[in-house]
Each structure stands twice: as C-alpha cells, then as structure tokens.
Amino acid sequence: MSAIEQASAVPAWAALAVSFLLVVGASLTLIGTIGFVRLSTFYERIHAPTLGTSWGTGGIVMASMIFFTVLATRLVVHEILIGIFVTVTTPVTLMLLARATLHRDRAEGNPDVPAEAPITEDAAEGRPAAGE
Secondary structure, three states: OOOOOOHHHOOHHHHHHHHHHHHHHHHHHHHHHHHHHHOOOHHHHOHHHHHHHHHHHHHHHHHHHHHHHHHHOOOOOOHHHHHHHHHHHHHHHHHHHHHHHHHHHHHHOOOOOOOOOOOOHHHHOOOOOOOO
16 A cells, blocks of 8 residues: 555644645745746846745655654654755855856946955965955
C-alpha cells in the first residue's frame, strides 16, 4: 500500500500542521513569484524570488517531514538535505547573477548603476581599509 493510500490514517493534529505548513510555503513562493513579475528593475526582481524560494521550500519541507514521520512511525529527516541545498545554493545564485549584471551594466555605462568603489592604499596592500 502506498503512502497516499495510507493518508487517511494521519491524525487530525498532523493533518492540520501539514496543511498549515503547505499553505504557508506555497503562499511565500507565490509572493516571491508576484514580486518577480511586479518589480521594475532586475536588481529588485532577483530579491523576491530568492526569499520566496528559501522560505517557501522550508515550509513545504517541514510539512513533508511531519507527514512522512507520522505515516512511517519513525523519524524521517532526509528532507533536511533538500532544505540545506536550497538554502546554500539560492543566495549564491543571487550573488552571481547580481554581480554579473552589475559588471555588464558598468561596462555598458549605465548611469543608474553606482560606480566602482575606489581602491584605497590600504586595500591595495591587503590590509583592511578604515571602517572595515
């Protein structure tokens, strides 16, 4: 018998917790998607889906852990790996996309992008500049 066929055996408290976490996770992902569509510049657009993906995945992963832990009557935690991978890769991807776009915009001379920070003498020698 599959897990879906056994879903009727889930206690009410677990069904409520799973439902709540699924709705929260899906809502956060939807908010990130709406932010992606509605915001005007690329730099604004990449922030909303990143947060929606991280927190939305977290809610769905927690719901999955509760559901399958209750069904299997043992602790099911391998979904934590999914959460870790999403949490690690999403911000890295955000930074890479933002830096590549910033480099391209500076090379094209886009006036809306701030200029590069000047290199100070201390930074050129490998020492932290004042205030860092």
